[in-house]
Every structure is written in C-alpha cells, then in structure tokens.
Amino acid sequence: MNWADGCPFAWVDDEISGLDRSWVAACCPGRALLHRVDPRVGLTDEDFVALDEWLRSWG
Numbered sequence: 001m002n003w004a005d006g007c008p009f010a011w012v013d014d015e016i017s018g019l020d021r022s023w024v025a026a027c028c029p030g031r032a033l034l035h036r037v038d039p040r041v042g043l044t045d046e047d048f049v050a051l052d053e054w055l056r057s058w059g
Helices: 018-027 045-056
Strands: 009-013 032-036
Touching (some): 009 045, 018 032, 032 045
16 A cells, blocks of 8 residues: 555545455554445534544644
8 A cells, every 4th residue: 555655544435344444454554544424424524523533633
C-alpha cells in the first residue's frame, strides 16, 4: 500500500468489513480510521463528529 506509505488516513465507506480492518491492521503501520457509513443515509453529523474526534485525538 505505497500510496499511504505509513501516513495517517481515514477510510470512509459503506462497505467496510472485518476483512478490511484486518488487512489495514496488518499492512498499514500508520494511524488509520475505518469508518462505515450507512449507505441508505450517507454522511451524517455523527459521522463528521467521529472524523473530527479521530483527528483531534492525535494531540
């Protein structure tokens, strides 16, 4: 996964699975957030709060 190359990243998707989480844990040494969005609703205020909290947690 050389496009992330150890850099922190957030993956926002409606199809994140346990397999995706396992792969990221094994292959991505940097900080990563895998955030699942409900495909029937799309991004909500709660999703943006979760992303904001993750970004602020680096402090």
